Amino acid sequence: MTRTAVIGGGAAGFFLAVNLKEMMPEMEVTIFERGQRVLHKVKVSGGGRCNCTNTFQGVSDLSQVYPRGHRLLKRLFHVFDYRDAYEWFERHGVPLVVQDDECVFPRSQDSQAVIDCFLSLARRYGVKIVTGHGIDSLDILADYDFVVVTTGGFPHTAGDASGSTLLQCLQATGHEIITPVPSLFSVTVGPVPARTEACQRQTRHVASLQTLQGLVTEYTTVYLPGTKFRADGPLLITHWGLSGPAILRLSSYGARHLADCGYRAPLGINWLSMSEADVLTLLKDASARQPQKMLTTINPFGMSQRLWAFLMEEALPTMTLRWGELGRKDANRLVNTLTNYTCQMEGRAPFKDEFVTCGGIALASVNPATLESRSVPHLFFAGEVLDIDGITGGFNFQAAWTTAYTVAAGIANRR
Secondary structure: OOEEEEEOOOHHHHHHHHHHHHHOOOOEEEEEEOOOOOOHHHHHHHHHOOOOEEOOOOOOOHHHOOOEOHHHHHHHOOOOOHHHHHHHHHHOOOOEEEOOOOEEEEOOOOOHHHHHHHHHHHHHHOOEEEEOOOOOOHHHHOOOOEEEEOOOOOOOOOOOOOHHHHHHHHHHOOOOEEEEEEEOOOEEEEOOOOOOHHHHHHHHHHHHHHHHOOOEEEEEEEEOOOOOOEEEEEEEEOOOEEEOHHHHHHHHHOHHHHHHOOOOEEEEEEOOOOOHHHHHHHHHHHHHHOOOOEHHHOOOOOOOHHHHHHHHHHHOOOOOOEHHHOOHHHHHHHHHHHHOEEEEEEEEOOOOOOOEEEEEEOHHHEOOOOOEEOOOOOEEEOHHHEOOEOOOOOHHHHHHHHHHHHHHHHHHOOO
16 A cells, blocks of 8 residues: 655645645655644634635735745645635635735635545545654654655744754755745834934934834825835734734745845834835825814824824924914824834744744755655645745635645655
């Protein structure tokens, strides 16, 4: 009997196992999971709802949502893409629903629906599941005809160094390893050291940004000054820093840059996602329409009144100005604060809850058609262990489904 060992009991591992059994019912498939529980990340993903894919509407280039691995995924999507994933889950008893933001969730809004689906199929097809059994060397699996590594990101962020043994083994057998670093994380922020008199005012107040904790802006641009890294979307202010889709996307785009900086770097915020010229025009219009009104009472941008008051205090020498008294210098200061607000990133969020890493097995080390190792025959890779990762929104799970299905098909075609 032909046998396949799957290292890792996560999303990619289970999706691969059940699809391989559907393609080759006679194949003996065993999943080895180091921990005592399988599918843990699936359970807690998406706030416990499991954002299992995305419609990809509005994605004109995969590099927009996959900072690393987009070229390979473009090819593999011809084998199994987001439409195939949607149909697969519906066909296997997990009805899905599309949100307004194009994210796809189980209709039940419960990640347990996906877990139950995988476990039920594994039982039906006779997939063996071995927990509490880490694989640190490929030699242990010498009796298997095929081995697939689906360990997810190496446990770089979890405080578990055990995965490094397998990493060293893979490196010793000819695989190039891109050092794994965290992606998709929130950040802590603090004041920017004052360098000029012009920034003294902002420095005095920026530490109180956390006084706005709980506030969410609907559409904000965040960026790393001096780099090309920027991202748009909702922004959440917390008691320890900044989070929300905009920050998570920025952390994904700039993951390796931020790691090199030790997660300490200036962070720019355009609160309105508008150009300076457009903001200045709106300020002038407000001044012309209601010159006798106090600046604090008229908010021409529709933002939170708390945030509007905070930013005015950042920018202006006094809060008692009327719109008709807003001079050119004060207007320019306000425009700059609204579009180029700067704070200091001091580290990743304190909860160490990153679910994604960039890095892993370099894509040059695998056959792009099958994801089989170029240096070790019958060894395959799927999921986050590859140097593929995406922004938030269901894109990382889609990469797991696509790469896992590709490997299952690659093994099945060997019969």
